[in-house]
Amino acid sequence: xxxxxxxxxxxxxxxxxxxxxxxxxxxxxxxxxxxxxxxxxxxxxxxxxxxxxxxxxxxxxxxxxxxxxxxxxxxxxxxxxxxxxxxxxxxxxxxxxxxxxxxxxxxxxxxxxxxxxxxxxxxxxxxxxxxxxxxxxxxxxxxxxxxxxxxxxxxxxxxxxxxxxxxxxxxxxxxxxxxxxxxxxxxxxxxxxxxxxxxxxxxxxxxxxxxxxxxxxxxxxxxxxxxxxxxxxxxxxxxxxxxxxxxxxxxxxxxxxxxxxxxxxxxxxxxxxxxxxxxxxxxxxxxxxxxxxxxxxxxxxxxxxxxxxxxxxxxxxxxxxxxxxxxxxxxxxxxxxxxxxxxxxxxxxxxxxxxxxxxxxxxxxxxxxxxxxxxxxxxxxxxxxxxxxxxxxxxxxxxxxxxxxxxxxxxxxxxxxxxxxxxxxxxxxxxxxxxxxxxxxxxxxxxxxxxxxxxxxxxxxxxxxxxxxxxxxxxxxxxxxxxxxxxxxxxxxxxxxxxxxxxxxxxxxxxxxxxxxxxxxxxxxxxxxxxxxxxxxxxxxxxxxxxxxxxxxxxxxxxxxxxxxxxxxxxxxxxxxxxxxxxxxxxxxxxxxxxxxxxxxxxxxxxxxxxxxxxxxxxxxxxxxxxxxxxxxxxxxxxxxxxxxxxxxxxxxxxxxxxxxxxxxxxxxxxxxxxxxxxxxxxxxxxxxxxxxxxx
Ligand SMILES: Nc1ncnc2c1ncn2[C@@H]1O[C@H](COP(=O)(O)OP(=O)(O)OP(=O)(O)O)[C@@H](O)[C@H]1O
Numbered sequence: 077x078x079x080x081x082x083x084x085x086x087x088x089x090x091x092x093x094x095x096x097x098x099x100x101x102x103x104x105x106x107x108x109x110x111x112x113x114x115x116x117x118x119x120x121x122x123x124x125x126x127x128x129x130x131x132x133x134x135x136x137x138x139x140x141x142x143x144x145x146x147x148x149x150x151x152x153x154x155x156x157x158x159x160x161x162x163x164x165x166x167x168x169x170x171x172x173x174x175x176x177x178x179x180x181x182x183x184x185x186x187x188x189x190x191x192x193x194x195x196x197x198x199x200x201x202x203x204x205x206x207x208x209x210x211x212x213x214x215x216x217x218x219x220x221x222x223x224x225x226x227x228x229x230x231x232x233x234x235x236x237x238x239x240x241x242x243x244x245x246x247x248x249x250x251x252x253x254x255x256x257x258x259x260x261x262x263x264x265x266x267x268x269x270x271x272x273x274x275x276x277x278x279x280x281x282x283x284x285x286x287x288x289x290x291x292x293x294x295x296x297x298x299x300x301x302x303x304x305x306x307x308x309x310x311x312x313x314x315x316x317x318x319x320x321x322x323x324x325x326x327x328x329x330x331x332x333x334x335x336x337x338x339x340x341x342x343x344x345x346x347x348x349x350x351x352x353x354x355x356x357x358x359x360x361x362x363x364x365x366x367x368x369x370x371x372x373x374x375x376x377x378x379x380x381x382x383x384x385x386x387x388x389x390x391x392x393x394x395x396x397x398x399x400x401x402x403x404x405x406x407x408x409x410x411x412x413x414x415x416x417x418x419x420x421x422x423x424x425x426x427x428x429x430x431x432x433x434x435x436x437x438x439x440x441x442x443x444x445x446x447x448x449x450x451x452x453x454x455x456x457x458x459x460x461x462x463x464x465x466x467x468x469x470x471x472x473x474x475x476x477x478x479x480x481x482x483x484x485x486x487x488x489x490x491x492x493x494x495x496x497x498x499x500x501x502x503x504x505x506x507x508x509x510x511x512x513x514x515x516x517x518x519x520x521x522x523x524x525x526x527x528x529x530x531x532x533x534x535x536x537x538x539x540x541x542x543x544x545x546x547x548x549x550x551x552x553x554x555x556x557x558x559x560x561x562x563x564x565x566x567x568x569x570x571x572x573x574x575x576x577x578x579x580x581x582x583x584x585x586x587x588x589x590x591x592x593x594x595x596x597x598x599x600x601x602x603x604x605x606x607x608x609x610x611x612x613x614x615x616x617x618x619x620x621x622x623x624x625x626x627x628x629x630x631x632x633x634x635x636x637x638x639x640x641x642x643x644x645x646x647x648x649x650x651x652x653x654x655x656x657x658x659x660x661x662x663x664x665x666x667x668x669x670x671x672x673x674x675x676x677x678x679x680x681x682x683x684x685x686x687x688x689x690x691x692x693x694x695x696x697x698x699x700x701x702x703x704x705x706x707x708x709x710x711x712x713x714x715x716x717x718x719x720x721x722x723x724x725x726x727x728x729x730x731x732x733x734x735x736x737x738x739x740x741x742x743x744x745x746x747x748x749x750x751x752x753x754x755x756x757x758x759x760x761x762x763x764x765x766x767x768x769x770x771x772x
Contacts, residue, residue, distance in 0.1 A: 089338045089365045090138050091390040092154065093122060093383070094172075096179035097143040098373035107375050109140045119390075122383060124375055135387035143373060147183065151196045154366050159200055162284055162295035163208065167358040169298040170197075171334075173327065173386075174370030175378035176304030183370060184280075184301040185265065194280045194299040198261045201282055201297065210294065211285045213252045214261060216268065220276035221322060222350040226250050227268050227278075237354045245357045252283055275319055277302050277326065277351055281358075298358050300351075302327060305382050309738045318753065321734055326351055331385050333359060334367055339392035702767055703746060710743040711736065722765040728752055 098106065107124055111117040121134035141150055158168035170193060172180040186192025191199075198212075205212045216227040217235060224235035228251040236248040255261045265280070282297040305327050308320040315323075329349035336344040337359065346356040359365060369386040371379050710718070710732055718729040731752040735742040742748055749759045 087138070087338060087364075088362075089334045089367055089389060089392075090154070091334075091338075091367045091369065091386050092150075093137050093140040093369045093371050093386070094150070094179065094183055095140065095143045096182070096370060096372045100374060103374045105374050107371060107373060109142060110134065111140070122371070124380060135383050137369070137383075137387060137390050140371075147186065147190060147193055147196060150193060150368075151200065155193060155197050156200065158364055158366065159197060159204065159297065161364060162201070162282075162297045163204055163210065165294050167296045167298070167363040169300065169355070169358055169363070169365040170194075170368065171298075171300040171302065171330070171365060172368045172370055173302040173330070174304065174382050175372070175376055176306050178304065178370035178372050178379060178382075180301050180304065180370045181278075183368060184278075184299050194282075195258070195262065195265070197297060197299070198255070198282060199258050201284065202255070202258060202261075205284060209287065211254065211287065212256075213254045213283045213285065214264065215247075215250045215252050215279075215281040215283070216265065217247075217250060217279050217281070218276045219279070219326070219351045219354070222326070224250070224350060224354055228253055228264065235354075237350060239353075245354060247354060250281075255282075275303055275315060275323055279355075296358055298355065300355075302330070305378055307378055307381075317735070317738060318731060318751065325349070331389060334365065334389045335392045337365070338389055703763070706763060706766065707743045707746070707748075710749075711741045721762070722769060723758070723762040728754075 093109075095107070095109070105124075107122055110121045110123070112120075117139065119136045119138060120140045121136050122140060123134035155170060158170070162168050170184070172184050174180055182190070182192065184192045184194050186195055198214075201212055204210070214228075218225045218227050218232075224237060224247070225232045226235050226249060229249075233249055235250045238246040238248050240246060253264060255264070278301045280299040282299075284294040284296070286292055286294050303323045303326075305324060306315070306320050308317045308324060310320075326349045329345070329352050332345050332348060333352045335341075344360065346352045346359070352359070367386065367389065369383055371383060709721070715729045715733050718724050718732055719726065724732070732743075735751055742751065746759050746763070747756075749762075750756075754762070
């Protein structure tokens with residue numbers, strides 16, 4: 077039987093690179109392309125030379141088109157066979173991905189001087205359609221923040237992604253404009269209103285219909301110009317870190333699908349993003365995809381990362397052709413994850429199987445941890461926040477059940493591990509119940525993560541830490557759970573937990589039993605907050621929303637309120653006060669202050685001790701402490717604990733955890749909460765509710 081990852085002798089996903097000329101020909105940071113058999117090479121290797129952290133690694137792809145090779149050549153060698161398959165009734169896809177400014181738009185759309193692949197292909201398809209008596213029409217869309225927009229509509233209306241009873245995708249609201257000539261198409265394509273290309277994916281879908289435009293669709297040819305990948309910790313990027321994280325997530329989602337298709341995985345995670353969901357029919361089955369990694373000749377860390385992921389996808393098909401062994405899968409896993417770590421830090425690092433010997437302890441640890449890890453599914457390969465165990469020197473911050481397990485297993489070898497219990501499984505802009513169940517599932521799975529007790533000391537040679545791939549002990553559970561999620565989704569449940577995000581989605585079945593996915597706009601921020609709060613209130617058995625120290629603060633405040641001229645000491649400190657005052661002149665107030673760790677211990681001698689002044693001084697001190705405790709909690713608590721806070725739901729908790737991955741203590745002042753999309757009013761509201769709740 078023919079392997080599904082190969083279609084008529086060709087891979088389902090063929091992965092090639094296109095090199096963009098260097099802007100600085102004198103630069104030494106040039107990639108090296110090795111084609112063992114010239115143009116006839118079955119695979120090529122790309123490396124970065126000695127400048128790249130001394131790496132000698134190379135990455136294999138199916139082919140690489142260099143800067144002197146034109147788009148016309150790519151059309152002839154790669155796309156023409158796909159065009160033929162479209163006229164035979166299949167779908168095909170050409171996807172350009174890469175770092176920012178790597179030449180994706182130039183490749184797909186082109187400019188006045190050089191025609192892009194979409195334009196060249198349209199020309200080819202128009203002449204084929206004419207010869208065969210077929211018709212051509214086109215749709216142009218943009219996917220931004222998990223919403224699809226029709227770019228051929230004056231109003232740029234939203235497109236609904238509908239899934240029929242048979243699982244067939246319908247794109248409700250996506251215009252299809254007949255195209256008779258290349259200039260028709262160019263007018264449409266180049267006449268579009270300017271879009272936020274930095275933060276959106278842009279797609280062109282060319283439909284071939286037999287006979288006139290109203291007859292049956294034969295096949296579709298998709299061109300996708302993806303938003304550029306960028307390290308979310310980059311300074312001066314021009315795009316907010318959270319937005320970059322969102323874009324990266326959708327890039328990973330597509331890569332996960334590509335990998336799963338090429339590796340012939342039984343489950344392809346189309347539902348991970350709107351883009352992959354909308355293109356599901358075009359990507360699946362025997363339909364073929366050409367994935368083009370755009371690489372500036374003068375490489376950057378981001379390009380290296382994208383190339384590494386592309387290479388994993390390319391290798392996926394080889395894995396599918398051979399019987400997969402744990403060793404092979406683990407090699408892939410470790411390579412990707414460690415590169416992900418390399419990508420996270422600014423100084424380049426490459427660790428792979430070929431360079432392991434040079435890296436001493438890192439090598440040994442990696443091998444042992446890998447030996448402890450079992451197979452990880454392909455779709456979990458690409459995702460910044462997915463299944464990553466961060467090893468961090470000098471950190472005792474640990475979270476959740478996962479942390480407990482790891483600590484137990486590894487602490488004896490004096491390794492401190494910090495495990496982020498975050499998940500990128502959930503949707504970014506909308507949240508159904510599906511999102512909650514997915515993320516809790518991931519955490520549950522993570523809690524089963526067990527490393528071999530023989531894990532030895534990790535001596536990481538860099539400050540931020542390496543990311544070592546982890547794995548899920550029981551993947552079958554996940555599959556079962558996914559089915560369950562789908563059932564939940566069909567039940568029409570809606571939930572939006574983020575007041576700052578004004579979009580929600582409703583999924584339900586319509587009269588024809590089709591799944592209807594609708595985007596709606598939420599207007600009342602307060603309502604959302606209340607909704608989330610109410611859902612917390614309904615669950616009164618849950619643990620207290622803030623740390624016990626906040627509760628202590630409230631007790632202290634209560635006792636202060638009771639006094640008029642004298643300080644009253646909370647009962648729990650009475651014994652201490654008595655004991656201490658016998659031996660010294662430390663006041664009750666000082667003891668309370670010390671316990672609360674506020675810096676001021678004694679009142680200046682000239683202070684007015686009127687009850688009001690005393691009260692004011694203390695309440696402002698307490699307010700400061702309460703805010704400090706709240707921020708400390710945000711900086712350290714696990715995701716599940718964060719969700720116990722008023723107004724913090726799945727999405728905000730995820731954002732908080734993500735921000736912490738970028739910098740260890742992102743919340744230094746309340747203003748920093750704006751980074752998770754909260755307004756000043758919302759921040760105040762959250763705090764008021766949280767602290768007010770203590771007195772209920
Ligand atoms: N092959 C090429 N030859 C000459 N110039 C190129 C080539 N590819 C890209 N460029 C130029 O490099 C710049 C960035 O290219 P482009 O806009 O295509 O990048 P991009 O990857 O689409 O960027 P973004 O990530 O912002 O979407 C443009 O000025 C473009 O003209």
